[in-house]
Amino acid sequence: MTNLMPLILEHLMIVLIAAFIAVFIGVSLGILSYWVRYLDKAILWTAEIIQTIPNLALLAMLMIIFGLGNVTIIAGLVLYALLPIIRNTYIGLESVPSHLKDAARGMGMSRLQRLMKVEMPLSFPLVFSGIKLAVVNSLSIAVMGVLIGAGGLGYPIYRGIQTGSVERILTGAIPVVLMALILDYLMSKVEKRLVHKGTRG
Amino acid sequence: MIKFENVSKSYGESKVLKDLSFQINQGDFVVLIGPSGCGKTTTLRTINRLIEPDSGTIYIDGNDISALNPVELRRSIGYVIQQIGLFPNMTVEENIAVVPKLLKYPKEKWQPIVKDLLGLVGMPYDENAHKYPSELSGGQQQRIGVLRALAASPPIVLMDEPFGALDPITREALQEEVKRIQKKLKKTIVFVTHDMDEALKMADVIVFMSGGKILQMASPEELLQHPADPLISEFMGKHRGTVNINANLTAADFMKTRVLKASGSMQTLQSVELMRNRDVNSMIVLNEDDTYAGTVSLDTIKTHGKAGRAIGEFMETGVPTVNLKEDARETFEKLYTSPAGYVVVLNDDMSVAGLITKTSMAKAMGEALWGEMIS
Numbered sequence: 001m002t003n004l005m006p007l008i009l010e011h012l013m014i015v016l017i018a019a020f021i022a023v024f025i026g027v028s029l030g031i032l033s034y035w036v037r038y039l040d041k042a043i044l045w046t047a048e049i050i051q052t053i054p055n056l057a058l059l060a061m062l063m064i065i066f067g068l069g070n071v072t073i074i075a076g077l078v079l080y081a082l083l084p085i086i087r088n089t090y091i092g093l094e095s096v097p098s099h100l101k102d103a104a105r106g107m108g109m110s111r112l113q114r115l116m117k118v119e120m121p122l123s124f125p126l127v128f129s130g131i132k133l134a135v136v137n138s139l140s141i142a143v144m145g146v147l148i149g150a151g152g153l154g155y156p157i158y159r160g161i162q163t164g165s166v167e168r169i170l171t172g173a174i175p176v177v178l179m180a181l182i183l184d185y186l187m188s189k190v191e192k193r194l195v196h197k198g199t200r201g
Numbered sequence: 202m203i204k205f206e207n208v209s210k211s212y213g214e215s216k217v218l219k220d221l222s223f224q225i226n227q228g229d230f231v232v233l234i235g236p237s238g239c240g241k242t243t244t245l246r247t248i249n250r251l252i253e254p255d256s257g258t259i260y261i262d263g264n265d266i267s268a269l270n271p272v273e274l275r276r277s278i279g280y281v282i283q284q285i286g287l288f289p290n291m292t293v294e295e296n297i298a299v300v301p302k303l304l305k306y307p308k309e310k311w312q313p314i315v316k317d318l319l320g321l322v323g324m325p326y327d328e329n330a331h332k333y334p335s336e337l338s339g340g341q342q343q344r345i346g347v348l349r350a351l352a353a354s355p356p357i358v359l360m361d362e363p364f365g366a367l368d369p370i371t372r373e374a375l376q377e378e379v380k381r382i383q384k385k386l387k388k389t390i391v392f393v394t395h396d397m398d399e400a401l402k403m404a405d406v407i408v409f410m411s412g413g414k415i416l417q418m419a420s421p422e423e424l425l426q427h428p429a430d431p432l433i434s435e436f437m438g439k440h441r442g443t444v445n446i447n448a449n450l451t452a453a454d455f456m457k458t459r460v461l462k463a464s465g466s467m468q469t470l471q472s473v474e475l476m477r478n479r480d481v482n483s484m485i486v487l488n489e490d491d492t493y494a495g496t497v498s499l500d501t502i503k504t505h506g507k508a509g510r511a512i513g514e515f516m517e518t519g520v521p522t523v524n525l526k527e528d529a530r531e532t533f534e535k536l537y538t539s540p541a542g543y544v545v546v547l548n549d550d551m552s553v554a555g556l557i558t559k560t561s562m563a564k565a566m567g568e569a570l571w572g573e574m575i576s
Contacts, residue, residue: 097284099282099283099284099285099286100286100288100289102251102282102286103280103282103286103287103288104286104288105251105275106249106251106275106280106282106286106359107275107276107280107299107300107303107349108272108273108274108275108276108277108300108303109272109299109303110272113303117288117299118288118290121290122288122289122290
């Protein structure tokens, strides 16, 4: 078990890096689809189509571009994480009550000010639940990284499959499940702190 | 001063504003009213450019607003909406300070403003400033909504049915507060409502709209007394006359115009027949030039008349007459002392305009008090 820790850390790093990139791109695309009316369908459909490509096929295609290693799995995770983040950002922004948008406009807020001061704070819970979903999904998808030469907890699982050792499979799988539970719990905590007092419940 | 010049707006086929031209003077409380879909809200929203007209120009203090930056324009105009629209993620203080902050006031400047304004509506700063809107009652929320609109001291405040969602008691309290604040701070307020009560209570000037046009723009008194369109009278319903029962009512308001008139040369039997047909017991006798001569009653003809005589012979001249423009009160006194129980209303040229009977007087009074009667 002593040699498991570096794998866990690497796994976590891969997921977190992917999550940060996905949040940045996903939230931006979500805002873009909210702002630019005719882009929303194109963006959401693209993200949905990406989501339906089988893991293995997507990773293989990415491998052609990025080669073997962690970069490829990170790119794959980013692509999978985009849909929940874009969609929740878009829906969150859309569902801010129209009278609040009207009030913000009538007060003399620019589009960016409306977004930062009113629309994003109010859609934050939804955006954040999209991020949470993406991170938890990424933890399990990251296991596939072992097939394209990336590190992480995919390795013990793969070895377990090859040697027919349930014990080995579990040494890889259990940490993934535990990480998912812990991350979910921590993020819920963070969410509670970040969601504004006035908008809670 | 706000000036509309030939402002039109369409959504697809439907024309919402039709060549609107009018002017709002500084410091006036102007109420836009009319049936739903009349264009009142659209008119309001063109003032801060939330809606851009298709054609025509709107001037504020002589400046064409289409040439101004819309965001800066809106910061210089207060805005209150029916759904209140306080930002739930901001405290009361932050909500009130929204526009001052957008205008980059330093905290030393906006914080005293927030304190003053909260004082203005009797909500102590320490108790309320750090609450969130969800912790306030509906009435308190809309008070904050009004204060938010006033925070950067805009000379003009737009209010779109601001009290529509409040219960009647709260609404009344807020109406009074807003009217008081408006007088105190000398704001120009443009206020949309569909509630005539509210309009009559608040307005210096009422703009009555229908189908994208202005039917009448007048003071509440003028509107009550001389509605320019049947739709306005209908809209006012019970209000007609309630506010100013004594104001300038004249004999003309009480008379009935369908009266039996005949020349003095008419013969007795014919006149009796006429009176019976109309179920009245007297009629007015006219001179040859159609001016008023006197009256003749059924009783007099019956007791003194013979068939074939001219009614002019039995004519009485003791019935009081009043001019059309006679004050209502004078008229009432004459009616009260009239032996015949009615008075004759004359035009300036002494021709007969109508009659006031105790019944017609009572009916008119009733209408003045309680609005249009059914029959």
